[in-house]
Amino acid sequence: MDVLFIHQNFPGQFRHLAAHLAADPKHRVVAICQPHAPRHPKVPNTFVYQPARKPRPGTHHYLHGMEDGVLNGQAVARVLLKLKKQGFAPDIVIAHPGWGEALYVKDVFPATRLLSFFEFFYHSDGADANFDPEYPLSFDGRARIRTRNALHLLNLTACDAGISPTHWQKSLHPAEFHSKISVIHEGIDTRAVAPNPRQTFTLPNGKILTFQDEVVTYVARNLEPYRGFHQFMRAAEEICRRRSKTEFVIVGGDDVSYGQRPSDGQTYREKLLQEVRIDPKRLHFLGRIPYERYLALLQVSSAHVYLTVPFVLSWSMLEAMSAGCLVIGSDTTPVREVLEHGKNGLLVDFFSPKHIADAIEEAFSHESRVQLVRRAARQTVIESYQLEIGLSRYQKIIESLVASQVEMTARETAAIDQ
Structure with missing residues (x-):
């Protein structure tokens, strides 16, 4: 299976998952990130993208995040097109879409399954904003938050499935998308992170x-x-x-x-x-x-x-x-x-x-x-929250998505043959 990770700070939240998949010789694991990313030693096939420019100062400040997301998405799409030209077509793309990087994945690889990590959906009330009275939220801030979520809504519609690490984080996303999102925490390596009274x-x-x-x-x-x-x-x-x-x-x-x-x-x-x-x-x-x-x-x-x-x-x-x-x-x-x-x-x-x-x-x-x-x-x-639990759940959803694509392709081929 060919797996592509997209994360500006790769490996980010995919550190253990990327290592787990890369350790299996049946998989080819590739990643795309920005130049500052730490990367992962077990994923040598890592490609760098860089947006062509920063958002223009004249852009409405509500839309800076959206323009930034589009620029990131464009830059990633350019890398994807080069990989496609070289014959690489991933079976699944696993992305953190929060910075717009996954916006155009399905336009380059329409048949590839896209699994996105949905970390947060912003709200003016009931979450982080306006929680602490020492830092009140202005009306301008409320309007900016509503506009900011436009990028997240595009990501929600573009993906085939999503992951949120906790139930509460999933609950913040619009209810009509909940069926798309599974709750999976990548997990903690409890053997490495353990008590040591002699430390x-x-x-x-x-x-x-x-x-x-x-x-x-x-x-x-x-x-x-x-x-x-x-x-x-x-x-x-x-x-x-x-x-x-x-x-x-x-x-x-x-x-x-x-x-x-x-x-x-x-x-x-x-x-x-x-x-x-x-x-x-x-x-x-x-x-x-x-x-x-x-x-x-x-x-x-x-x-x-x-x-x-x-x-x-x-x-x-x-x-x-x-x-x-x-x-x-x-x-x-x-x-x-x-x-x-x-x-x-x-x-x-x-x-x-x-x-x-x-x-x-x-x-x-x-x-x-x-x-x-x-x-x-x-x-x-x-x-x-043990690492093995998280990896097993990730493996299950990845295999399910890839299998569904294989099945769909087989049906389409059979229909053509008829």
Whole structure:
């Protein structure tokens, strides 16, 4: 089977799936991505696309995302046409269509099945936008969101089938498309991401942390309000007042992945450090770190704080659970799909730094109860989000789509023969 992945940041959400398919000699796996993508060592046949230009400044700002999507789609289509000319015709294309890359796949390969990863469908109310009163949504913002979804609607109509990693993320998409979308999380490698009570973690100042220390961890791609960074810092200030030995270890960059940038040009880290008072000797910002160090950090964590507005559920929360962390998660819809308060984690009010601090302190005060919660967290991932489960479900839908195309082609050939 010839499989083509399309993802601007390949492998992105397809890291394990691409490796799994590439390991089977029956498959030829090819990928298309942008130049900045990390790529995958097991997929050497990776082709780069680059849009011809950026959206024009004169384009209405509601339509910047659409124009960007069309430019990406055009650039990918050019690569597809070259591959087609060379004789390559994939049996299935697996794409993240959020940036428009898969818009014209079916125009180049009409008979090829297109499986798209539907991560999020935007709403003015009931999801991420307008959730946090510190960052209210203007009418202009509402109109921009409605227009932004036009690209997602095109993607929904173009694909043969879709994937969403959680039930809540699927539910955000228009009901008339739900029959197209299956809920499949790629999964967590629970053998690699596992507890290790003998693990150590060396801080930049040379201090070595172990499982015996009071270590509060926070991880996000970038330190921003969408992932509750502001509320975490306020809770950390409260814990710093209550306890003298707690170390706060924070992983994440200073860019903005989601939401608006601060209007004054500062980073959110700079702004929060001006607001709160925390002993700087116990506050450790690591920026972005290698995956192995990130896993080691989870393994020495006493309390792992995961806060998010109602948005895409981070892989890091499930990895923290798999590593046996006590996850303190915001009581928001995507988190509640996985965490059950008091059973496999602790749910806290996103808007209450005191509530978050109380939960962190509970991690230090009730060791026997916390150990049960830690074990249950890992068991949740093993039972529902283990890598083998996700790969098996992906394999099933891929085989079904390819088989349906083969069957359709056979019927069409038989009709011609008659």
